Amino acid sequence: MAHDWNDVFLLDRPEREAVAEAPEARGGFLRRLRESLGRTREALSAEVQATVAQALDEESWERLEEALIMADVGAVTTADVVERLEREATDTGLSGEALGERLIELLTEQATVGDGHIDLRHRPTVIMVAGVNGTGKTTTIGKLAWHLVQEQQLKVVLGAGDTFRAAAVEQLAEWARRAGCEIVTGDDGSDPGAVAFEAVRRGREQDADVVIVDTAGRLHTQDDLMAELAKVRRVLDKQLEGAPHETLLTVDATTGQNGLRQARSFSEAAPVTGIVLTKLDGTAKGGIAIAIARELGIPVKLIGVGEQLEDLRPFDPGNFARALLEP
Amino acid sequence: MFDGLSDKLQATLAELRSHGTLTEDDIDRAMREIRLALLEADVNFKVVKAFTTTVKERCLGADVVGGLNPGQQVVKIVDEELAALMGGTAAGVAFAPRPPTVILLAGLQGSGKTTAAAKLALHLREEHGSSVALAACDVHRPAAVEQLVTMGERAGAEVYRREGETDAVAIATWALEETRRQGKDVLIVDTAGRLHVDADLMDELVRIRKATRPTQVLLVVDAMTGQDAVNVAQEFAAAVQFDGVVMTKLDGDARGGAALSVKAVTGKPILFASTGEKIDQFERFHPDRMAQRILGMGDVLSLIEKTQKEFDEDEARVLERRMRKGEFTLEDFLSQLKQMRRMGPLTSLLGMIPGFSGQQLRNLKVDERELDRVEAIILAMTPEERRRPELIKGSRRLRIARGSGTSVQQVNRLVKQFDEMRKVMKRIAGGKMPDMAALLRQGR
Numbered sequence: 001m002a003h004d005w006n007d008v009f010l011l012d013r014p015e016r017e018a019v020a021e022a023p024e025a026r027g028g029f030l031r032r033l034r035e036s037l038g039r040t041r042e043a044l045s046a047e048v049q050a051t052v053a054q055a056l057d058e059e060s061w062e063r064l065e066e067a068l069i070m071a072d073v074g075a076v077t078t079a080d081v082v083e084r085l086e087r088e089a090t091d092t093g094l095s096g097e098a099l100g101e102r103l104i105e106l107l108t109e110q111a112t113v114g115d116g117h118i119d120l121r122h123r124p125t126v127i128m129v130a131g132v133n134g135t136g137k138t139t140t141i142g143k144l145a146w147h148l149v150q151e152q153q154l155k156v157v158l159g160a161g162d163t164f165r166a167a168a169v170e171q172l173a174e175w176a177r178r179a180g181c182e183i184v185t186g187d188d189g190s191d192p193g194a195v196a197f198e199a200v201r202r203g204r205e206q207d208a209d210v211v212i213v214d215t216a217g218r219l220h221t222q223d224d225l226m227a228e229l230a231k232v233r234r235v236l237d238k239q240l241e242g243a244p245h246e247t248l249l250t251v252d253a254t255t256g257q258n259g260l261r262q263a264r265s266f267s268e269a270a271p272v273t274g275i276v277l278t279k280l281d282g283t284a285k286g287g288i289a290i291a292i293a294r295e296l297g298i299p300v301k302l303i304g305v306g307e308q309l310e311d312l313r314p315f316d317p318g319n320f321a322r323a324l325l326e327p
Numbered sequence: 328m329f330d331g332l333s334d335k336l337q338a339t340l341a342e343l344r345s346h347g348t349l350t351e352d353d354i355d356r357a358m359r360e361i362r363l364a365l366l367e368a369d370v371n372f373k374v375v376k377a378f379t380t381t382v383k384e385r386c387l388g389a390d391v392v393g394g395l396n397p398g399q400q401v402v403k404i405v406d407e408e409l410a411a412l413m414g415g416t417a418a419g420v421a422f423a424p425r426p427p428t429v430i431l432l433a434g435l436q437g438s439g440k441t442t443a444a445a446k447l448a449l450h451l452r453e454e455h456g457s458s459v460a461l462a463a464c465d466v467h468r469p470a471a472v473e474q475l476v477t478m479g480e481r482a483g484a485e486v487y488r489r490e491g492e493t494d495a496v497a498i499a500t501w502a503l504e505e506t507r508r509q510g511k512d513v514l515i516v517d518t519a520g521r522l523h524v525d526a527d528l529m530d531e532l533v534r535i536r537k538a539t540r541p542t543q544v545l546l547v548v549d550a551m552t553g554q555d556a557v558n559v560a561q562e563f564a565a566a567v568q569f570d571g572v573v574m575t576k577l578d579g580d581a582r583g584g585a586a587l588s589v590k591a592v593t594g595k596p597i598l599f600a601s602t603g604e605k606i607d608q609f610e611r612f613h614p615d616r617m618a619q620r621i622l623g624m625g626d627v628l629s630l631i632e633k634t635q636k637e638f639d640e641d642e643a644r645v646l647e648r649r650m651r652k653g654e655f656t657l658e659d660f661l662s663q664l665k666q667m668r669r670m671g672p673l674t675s676l677l678g679m680i681p682g683f684s685g686q687q688l689r690n691l692k693v694d695e696r697e698l699d700r701v702e703a704i705i706l707a708m709t710p711e712e713r714r715r716p717e718l719i720k721g722s723r724r725l726r727i728a729r730g731s732g733t734s735v736q737q738v739n740r741l742v743k744q745f746d747e748m749r750k751v752m753k754r755i756a757g758g759k760m761p762d763m764a765a766l767l768r769q770g771r
Binding site: 071219221282284 | 363366367368369372435436437438439467468469470471472473474476477478522523524549551552553554555556558559576578579580581582584585604
């Protein structure tokens, strides 16, 4: 599973493959993540120990349940995990720190699906980004474009497929300017499929590496808008067979149990290949991602941890599992 | 919007109803189910705990155990406690004794502040006849100002913006002066989305609050928010002492437990519900009715209010008379259909009818395009044909099909369905109520 950017992207251009991450940047990221999560690993171990180490009584298991539910893991998944841990504790006599570590292992397992890669070996690779209103699609695309252009030295074209929300195109255009990449736009209210089609055409014409297509935010319960999303997907495939190669769904980390329904409905319209878990820099833990991974087999591939351009990061299930249990 | 929760509570309580008397065991089992349902609905863990404890205590009281109809009393207690938790009657905007009234909107990124600001502006213009201005104070998100300008135009509210200014506090101060100068009744201040743990941005919000001294501060909360809603609400309450909440994206299928949580931990009422992409999909939040709705009793009151707003009463009386006499024509049907559709999508109306919530409604997808076709077919008829559908045969059928862009089969089906409907109406007039769900299935 991916731990840094070089693990996330599959590239078949050897001269580009080894784009080294500047050590200070990585240090910067770790610091930022720690700051944003506000706790350290040591603090976690203390917490887990306090929860399960001393007496494995009813109350400590309940407290564990509470921690997971408060992290939006959901009642069903929580009951499952805690039950398994309880059984293991009884069977193997596991206790103390080892039990805490085992819990994190269990959660990491649940959060892990596949290798988490984003395959950029198509030419161009088409990435479609969808999600509910306000989950951070446009911002995610901006950060992703910035990373691909500035850090991976790839040529990127953006397609401003959100032709519905007022000023959405202007917002994406600003991100394109910051990232230093081209953007294809249509008029307000124009057909998002046409914009997507044109973006891929432009990408092919200019021999771009990656085309990222934005879409309007939509509630997963709006059948006509979900049908529109399916259409954008079909249009992309028409312009370039096999496109979109990656369909990313942005899920706001503050989302509760509704996140599972979102992922399910979006997947029905346009099979989702990865989740971008956004806004993890708040106090929300994004535990719903575990339910999405378990029930639908869709991995989290990227996380959003802040407002800065470099605040989009690869997903690390282990770190994620630890963070879930922090107070 | 709370369909899922009401389904689950109903299932649990139906089981209770089937028992003669309640044992403590029964109550515990019911509480477990309620607890699970509330957690699935994203009601905060601690709120759920407190809620089930209270309900259980009351259920264990003498008036339940050994009572005549214990199941019903549990329903009543749950209903009462939910109602208490959600708050009393619907409250609106508090206006300043001397204008302008200043309303400050705050919330997380993506909660829907800018859309809510424009919708609130339209609401105040329409419901209170206020002249409204919007202050564009989101200097952080790219193109946020442009979004507010466009939305403000649609709402008929002036947008005060200052290009190049990066200090949100300065914009807010200036906008307030403009509001006074131009004699506007209300200023709505739209602010950037911010995380409750972002000290700098929270400080900016506090300074905007100090500079504008708002009559009311509203927190905008996404109905899909999970357990974190409590943290968010508490932090914003501590920083800017908000007075009420706007719940957004309530048109989705989120069970909206966040509404319960926020109210329970801050004591602040939910004032408005934002329920769609259109600018007029914004209404007063009715906490008392919401509790009833949670229990699957349907939001009958909301439906009645909506109906009253849209239907012409005299016209309705005339219609009723004609229905009774079996004189109902396709023309009447068309005008009814149009009035009904003015109230919003059919599914949202159906959701308010008791016995129509939950699973039933999910299976019953009303295709709005089908209604478009029905309208087109009727519009392609001559007035005479609308009054006497039995005239529609052979070449008339073909003409109507061509004129409406449909097929002869579709015209036929409509005429036949209309005939069925007339029969049903006569039956209703005779005092027998039809099975609504079956009727709708038939109509499809």
